[in-house]
Amino acid sequence: MALRTVEVGYLARVEGEGSMRIVLRDGVLEEARFSIFEAPRFFESLLRGRKLDEAPDITARICGICPVAYQTSATQAMESALGIRLDDRLRALRRLMFCGEWIESHALHVFLLHAPDFLGYDDAIAMARDHREEVERGLKIKKIGNELIALLGGRAVHPINARVGGFHSAPHPRDLAPVRERLAWARDAALESVRWIGGFELPELERDYELVSLRHPERYPIDEGRLVSNRGLDIGADEFEAHFEEEQVPTSTAKHARRKGGGAYLVGPMARYSNNWDRLSPLGQQAAAEAGLGRVCRNPFQSIVVRAVEILYACEEALRLIDSYEPPEAPAVEAQPRAAVGFGWSEAPRGVLYHRYEVDVEGRIVSANIVPPTAQNQASIEEDLRELVLRNQHLDDEALRRLCEKAIRNYDPCISCATHFLRLEVERR
Amino acid sequence: MRRHLVIGLGSGRGDDAAGLLVARRLRRAGAPFEVLEHRGDLIGLLELWRDRPTTLVDAAMTGAAEGTIHCLDADSPLAARLAPVSGHAFGLARVIELARALGRLPPSLVLYAIEARRFAYGSAPSMHVRRAVRAVELTLLGKMP
Numbered sequence: 001m002a003l004r005t006v007e008v009g010y011l012a013r014v015e016g017e018g019s020m021r022i023v024l025r026d027g028v029l030e031e032a033r034f035s036i037f038e039a040p041r042f043f044e045s046l047l048r049g050r051k052l053d054e055a056p057d058i059t060a061r062i063c064g065i066c067p068v069a070y071q072t073s074a075t076q077a078m079e080s081a082l083g084i085r086l087d088d089r090l091r092a093l094r095r096l097m098f099c100g101e102w103i104e105s106h107a108l109h110v111f112l113l114h115a116p117d118f119l120g121y122d123d124a125i126a127m128a129r130d131h132r133e134e135v136e137r138g139l140k141i142k143k144i145g146n147e148l149i150a151l152l153g154g155r156a157v158h159p160i161n162a163r164v165g166g167f168h169s170a171p172h173p174r175d176l177a178p179v180r181e182r183l184a185w186a187r188d189a190a191l192e193s194v195r196w197i198g199g200f201e202l203p204e205l206e207r208d209y210e211l212v213s214l215r216h217p218e219r220y221p222i223d224e225g226r227l228v229s230n231r232g233l234d235i236g237a238d239e240f241e242a243h244f245e246e247e248q249v250p251t252s253t254a255k256h257a258r259r260k261g262g263g264a265y266l267v268g269p270m271a272r273y274s275n276n277w278d279r280l281s282p283l284g285q286q287a288a289a290e291a292g293l294g295r296v297c298r299n300p301f302q303s304i305v306v307r308a309v310e311i312l313y314a315c316e317e318a319l320r321l322i323d324s325y326e327p328p329e330a331p332a333v334e335a336q337p338r339a340a341v342g343f344g345w346s347e348a349p350r351g352v353l354y355h356r357y358e359v360d361v362e363g364r365i366v367s368a369n370i371v372p373p374t375a376q377n378q379a380s381i382e383e384d385l386r387e388l389v390l391r392n393q394h395l396d397d398e399a400l401r402r403l404c405e406k407a408i409r410n411y412d413p414c415i416s417c418a419t420h421f422l423r424l425e426v427e428r429r
Numbered sequence: 430m431r432r433h434l435v436i437g438l439g440s441g442r443g444d445d446a447a448g449l450l451v452a453r454r455l456r457r458a459g460a461p462f463e464v465l466e467h468r469g470d471l472i473g474l475l476e477l478w479r480d481r482p483t484t485l486v487d488a489a490m491t492g493a494a495e496g497t498i499h500c501l502d503a504d505s506p507l508a509a510r511l512a513p514v515s516g517h518a519f520g521l522a523r524v525i526e527l528a529r530a531l532g533r534l535p536p537s538l539v540l541y542a543i544e545a546r547r548f549a550y551g552s553a554p555s556m557h558v559r560r561a562v563r564a565v566e567l568t569l570l571g572k573m574p
Contacts, residue, residue, distance in 0.1 A: 064469065112519065112527075125523065128530035136531060139472060146470060157469030 018413065020404060022389055029393075032385040034378065034408060036254045047368040052078045052337065052359045053164045059355070059370065060158050065108065068101040068149060069348030071162040072223055073355040073370075078164040080237070081342025081359050082335040089328040090166040092321050095223045097152040097159070098346070099318040102222065103145025103186065104156075105349035106269075106307040106314075109412045110197065111138025114304050117406040118200040134196060137189050141311065144186045147179055148318060166332035176322045183322070187315035191287055194308040198291025202301040203403065205388060209298065209380065210259065211271035214347050220279040220313055221272060221347050228275055229265065230296070237343035240354050246371060257376040264379035267351025268411060269306040270297045284313045300384055300410040307349075307412075337363025348373055350412050374413045381411055431481045433462040434535075435569060438487040438521070440468060443552040444495075444545030447562055448486040450554065451541075454566040471524045475533050483535040486565055487521060488558075489542035496544055496557030498565060503529070503538035541565050 023031040043062055047055060055074040060067035072094060079085065086094070111134065112124040121127040128135040146156035152171065153159020161168050212233065214225035228234050235243055246255040259265050274296040277285065288309045297306060339361040345354045351373030358366040384407050392403055437452025439445045448466075455464045465477060474485075489499060501507060506529070507522045519527065521540070528534045543561045547554075554562070 123523075125526045125530045128527055132531055135527075139475070142472065143476065146473070155469070156473075 024393060027393060029386060029389055032382055032389055034381045034385060044368040044370055047365045050365050052357065052363045052365060055357060055365065056162055056164065057160065064157050065105050066101055066348045067158045068098050069346050069353050072098060072346040073344045073353045075162060075164050077342040077344030077355040077357050080344060081340040081357060082338065084165060084333050084335045086166055086333060087328065089326055092325065093152065093167060093170060093328065096318055096321040097149055098222050099314040100145045100148030102314040102349055103311055104142045104149065106311045107138050107142035107145060110304055110307050111135060114409050117409060137193065141186050141189055144182045147182065151175065151179055163332055165334060166328065168331060170327050170331040172327065173325055176325060180319065180322045183315050183318050187312065187319060190308065190312040190315050194287040194291050194312055197305050197308045202299060205300060206298045207300065207384065207387060209266040211274045212265045212267050212352065213272040213275045214345065214352060215275055216279065220276050223346050227352065230275065237345050240343065241356065246375065254375050254378065256378045257371055258379060264383050265376065266380045267373050267376045268303065269310055270300065270303045271351065272347060273297060273306045273309065280313055281316050283316060284309055287312055300407065303410045337361065350374060351376060377411050381408055434465065434478055434481045435462060435484045435486065436465045436467050436474065436477060438467050438485060443547035443549050444554045444558045445488045445548050446554055447488040447543040447545060447558050450562045451486040451565050454562065455569060458566065458570060460570060471521055472519055474524055475528050478535040481535055482537040484539045484541065484569060486541045488545035490545055493544045495546045495555055496561040498561050499542040501540045503534060
């Protein structure tokens with residue numbers, strides 16, 4: 001077939017970009033800046049005046065990779081405003097769908113976006129030529145996560161079955177059988193993957209983070225819990241804004257979150273793992289130990305190993321939830337609107353996702369506040385970069401760029417995270 | 430040779446619906462090949478096309494006039510011609526190149542890309558894009574058995 005060579009600048013569905021700027025003057029680091037210049041999206045403003053039951057579907061549109069987290073935080077915030085709490089069966093169903101999101105999101109990041117950094121490839125395409133088996137395994141694990149979301153949510157991306165009070169419809173137990181079989185395969189494949197990833201050589205970097213995550217009395221935190229840290233934080237969702245604040249910075253269209261009276265903190269897999277190692281399954285703990293993880297992680301490059309462990313856990317947890325599944329008596333709890341403020345949060349794959357809504361007596365949203373994980377991690381990303389550059393300024397620009405890109409991808413930041421998302425400027429004066 | 434497959438890609442946002450509209454028109458016209466619509470995660474394409482000769486239709490932005498129809502085939506690498514702008518998910522060019530690296534490209538793969546301009550929620554595709562949709566439909570109906 002004749003080939004017409006056409007320059008296609010880019011296809012539709014752009015998600016945004018980030019950049020980094022490093023300035024070294026006579027060996028002294030003047031600037032290590034991670035900037036997000038994706039246009040502001042004003043979701044909190046456009047929610048005003050909308051009905052409260054629209055929030056889950058509207059906020060799910062913030063992200064195509066973690067829409068279940070947005071739906072979960074939004075529904076839980078609205079349920080707290082309405083004064084309702086779901087029974088165990090409905091909460092189990094919500095957690096099951098969330099497991100699908102952890103599996104697909106982590107698999108995408110681990111196998112296709114981050115692993116190439118550790119194996120010396122420019123991207124997953126180059127890596128796939130030499131590591132076909134592992135890439136195929138990652139794609140298959142990811143697909144099973146997508147299938148689980150589609151089964152419970154109606155479709156894999158931006159699911160439509162979640163609602164305030166539960167679901168529009170609940171599956172029959174026999175509907176879960178096919179995906180259960182595939183999840184059993186995924187659990188074994190995930191275990192194999194932890195071993196593979198545990199063999200990666202990790203750059204040295206230990207930092208004294210404040211590790212912030214949810215913690216649940218019984219389970220590894222996914223969909224609910226209190227917010228804790230390794231420095232004594234222990235709060236409910238209604239206390240979040242008393243302890244954390246967001247600020248505008250000139251170089252970013254995303255806000256930076258900080259601890260009030262404190263500084264940067266870390267959310268995401270490493271914080272979750274470190275605060276909840278004792279909530280992992282025995283198999284998860286064993287796999288983590290075999291992959292070289294201690295009970296607490298402070299090297300940000302270990303995050304890829306933790307994600308692999310969390311894929312394993314999510315597969316196990318999904319299997320447990322399917323095996324104990326009993327259809328709820330009704331797919332949703334109904335409630336009348338009332339004027340109130342509601343708070344909700346969940347552990348998105350990248351970390352804590354907080355929502356707060358004020359609703360009026362007719363159930364219309366008066367104000368909204370959404371604090372995503374990437375906003376919370378921006379300050380930590382920059383502190384990692386400073387530390388890394390200071391330790392590694394002997395490297396040439398190309399090696400330094402690669403190292404810094406790898407460090408930023410430790411966070412799986414939810415902007416445009418394709419392999420070449422980063423433009424790096426190094427100025428040596 | 431297995432039955433030919435046409436996959437329309439896109440979303441409901443303005444001109445970005447171009448690929449989906451082509452797929453719907455082909456189905457309405459009773460196209461003698463299988464026609465699918467695909468939204469969201471493009472990695473799923475590897476499962477859809479498997480070993481069938483495949484044509485993809487999507488919207489694109491190159492700076493050309495609105496409604497311009499670009500036709501590419503995947504005989505040679507596409508990444509250099511399709512800038513990697515897709516964000517967190519894998520973009521189309523990268524999915525195609527990943528499939529090539531894994532040995533999972535279909536026996537033939539052609540991409541029709543319709544030059545798009547407007548991507549607002551709730552907006553209709555422009556007149557130029559609608560004309561291009563019709564032209565791609567007729568081309569595919571005329572070309573394929």
